[in-house]
Amino acid sequence: MAREMVRQGGRSARIQSEVHRTVQDLLKTMDRGEITVPMIAEKSGVTPSTIYRRWGDLSELLADVAVARMRPVADPEDTGAMESDLEAFILQYAEEMSSKVGRAMLADVLGSMEGDAAGRCCQFTYDHLETLRERALGRGEAAFDVKEAIDFVVAPIIYHILFGDRELSTDYCRSLVSRFFVK
Amino acid sequence: MAREMVRQGGRSARIQSEVHRTVQDLLKTMDRGEITVPMIAEKSGVTPSTIYRRWGDLSELLADVAVARMRPVADPEDTGAMESDLEAFILQYAEEMSSKVGRAMLADVLGSMEGDAAGRCCQFTYDHLETLRERALGRGEAAFDVKEAIDFVVAPIIYHILFGDRELSTDYCRSLVSRFFVK
């Protein structure tokens, strides 16, 4: 009986979703710097010690919530052609990530060291791009390389969001995509 | 007398450098998650309340220290030609940033919201690239665009460091640079 697994049903799961929901509610109302663990505990009807034991500290909890929110619910839109597929996806990605909540989620994800929140959230992007690539292959198009798309298009977007050194206009995002295809 | 400036000499400056030095010392010994404000206060001989008043909280202090450590002390090396200049700079940049302390500094800088730590640290990179550009112009070479260098070379490096999705080998960094010049 070497398997001592995490319990995934019943009360434990109910508490997790309750805490997650509370955190998301609080993030709508107030700034992230004002949120505290005791505050979350009271609003969700859970004792603080439970939160500390399960998540360690506030930043880990916020990262966990952020990853959950970033988990995609559907495949990227199918526009009929690879280039427009990628452009549509990138425009939506840039808009989501550069919004206030998007930047907050990014910061939360990158502020955590346990649990590999950054890696998991990064994987969502890879998966989407891979979907677009396979879709292109199915159409018989000359598909792109996912890693190169990350380097040429995604990385600059994330960089400018994080460092705030450049406006993320739709024109600029489009230029990143077209630059990638003429390469 | 509209100027109510920050005092920059004497005791105040001494305390700032003392606290900075203590933080750097602690970062060598222990993990960032274990460092506390009272700990820094005791080691540096300053009361905690002073630290809280000057920096707000631990993450702001860590960001301040990180920016100070990232501030360059010298211009990038002059190798005689633009391409090798950029390559040398990028290789050093990637090595510094991907090291353990580099990643910690990046996280600290991005974890702060006041004071624009991210913007200031990003500016260091722009300044270095601008130096290389002007140096190239002085030689009569066809210089590169700094913003494009950020997009093509710097952004991918930072992305892979933050999200841990790819090994940052020297070969890979070199390929980013050459890819940028053949563009």
Add this chain to the structure above:
DNA sequence: ACCTTAATGCAATTTTTTAGCGTTAGCCGC
């Protein structure tokens, strides 16, 4: 239905953060 133990609640303790108030010491004008 029973057994094992992961996960929670509660409460006491410790640690961290905040806030008030008096004191020290830069900086400026004279």
Add this chain to the structure above:
DNA sequence: GCGGCTAACGCTAAAAAATTGCATTAAGGT
């Protein structure tokens, strides 16, 4: 140089948050 002004600091007490031990609850397997 000599005060005056006040930013910045130290000290202390109070508030808030984080940790820990112990009892209790309830999944999941036999």
